[in-house]
Amino acid sequence: MGQLIAENNEARGGTTRRIYEALKAQILGGTYGPGDRLPSTRALAAELGVSRTTVTAAYEQLLSEGFLESRQGAPSRVALLHEHEGTKPLPEGAPSPPAPRPEAPVRLSRFGAALGEGATWVPPQSGGLIADFRYGDLSAADFPAEAWRRTVNAALRRRRPRLAYDDPGGSAELRAALQAYLWRARGLRCAPDQIIIVNGSQQGLDLAARVLADPGGRVAVEDPGYVMARRVFAAAGAEVVPIAVDGEGLRTESLEGLEDVKLAYVTPSHQFPLGSVLSARRRQELLAWSERSGAYVIEDDYDGEYRYDIRPIPPLQTMAHAENVIYLGTISKSLSPMVRLGYLVVPPPLRAVFAAAKQLVDRHSPVLEQEALSAMIASGAYERHIRRSRRSNGRRREALLAALTAELGDLVTVAGADAGLHVVVWFDRVEKAQEGELIARARAAGIGLYPISPLYGADEAGHRPDRAGIVMGYASLEPAEIGRGVAALAEVLRRWGG
Incomplete structure (x- = not known):
């Protein structure tokens, strides 16, 4: 019986909504003009073959939104609406609406002003293209849907004593799994607590900018290079210094004389977008400059899993004198850009401050996805x-x-x-x-x-x-x-x- 009552209430609510939408459309379209009388609730209910209660609820919604006005004992009338798109022009003699107020100037923070008029996300427009x-x-057909479903379901079945905020640095299981994976796949040695789990490489760049780039400071970036990296440093108030690249990668000689640059962003294993590999000589020069100047280097290994005619290039962080290198990895190219997970491997002195910055930004990355990725890596499904x-x-x-x-x-x-x-x-x-x-x-x-x-x-x-x-x-x-x-x-x- 209770279920039948609930279904009846749901059906009545749907009918009320349809009546409300139809009357509202007639008012906005000019079928009913300002001051026009609406049919009585009794008459409209009889015409539509519904209960009077259903029609009354629709009228009450229109009254609450200001489309109707009503007095005790008088029929409902269309309210005098200000003229706007889709309404009937105001009748002759009706009072004019007040003049619009001039728009107040938008007051932005330094961060907001630095964003300027830059383009945001543009939806793909692939429909109808050859x-x-x-x-x-990436191709949706490549996504390991079954393996991902199994690991997500297993994570959902895990019983927790309570629901609580998690470690801002990332789950212990995922960091341990990534530590082992990075050693196997990239020859990179690190402690699990050097790994900070982030919502994709973009958040990793944002955290680095917040922690290491001062307003008015200078950040060296590759030219050409990743636009969103340039934008995140500029939004932090830093001056972006473009450094040209060639067939050997970043022209490291251009860093000489830039001792006031305290942060550099590079893609040494596969320069974006030109594809060159930072040569061994220039890798040594970059690390020597970093050590001499005290500057940090962000090494973005955005597609390190894909090598065809060349051997995998070891990360900068595997070399000597790499104490100031921050390694940035992501699963956006290896698994899916829709699963917003990436990771930073930071030098030990920066572990606490990066974890604190992550906690301040969004507490922690989604735990369910972290557990699923951890299980995929541990089982070998990720590398397969x-x-x-x-x-x-x-x-x-x-x-x-x-x-x-x-x-x-x-x-x-x-x-x-x-x-x-x-x-x-x-x-x-x-x-x-x-x-x-x-x-x-x-x-x-x-x-x-x-x-x-x-x-x-x-x-x-x-x-x-x-x-x-x-x-x-x-x-x-x-x-x-x-x-x-x-x-x-x-x-x-x-x-x-x-």
């Missing part, structure tokens, strides 16, 4: 998944390189193909100034391309090629899609006269 070469995306993903992405890479060679030949130069999940394609017969037009023409032909220009700083003189360039991701596409997309791009260039 191929979308957006970099950073990485091996499968490396093979799948190796096939995609081969398909892309073969298609670029077959369809575009000497029209393009490809860089950064030895590792990672993207390549840089330079169009040797398209000028840099025509990059935007190339992107637009490709989009019109059903191909999603993404320019390299935004990854350079404002002062790119001397090291930015005077050619159009794109960053081509392939990890979300299948080989057949890649082939069709490159063929369509070749047709765009032929019609253009490129």
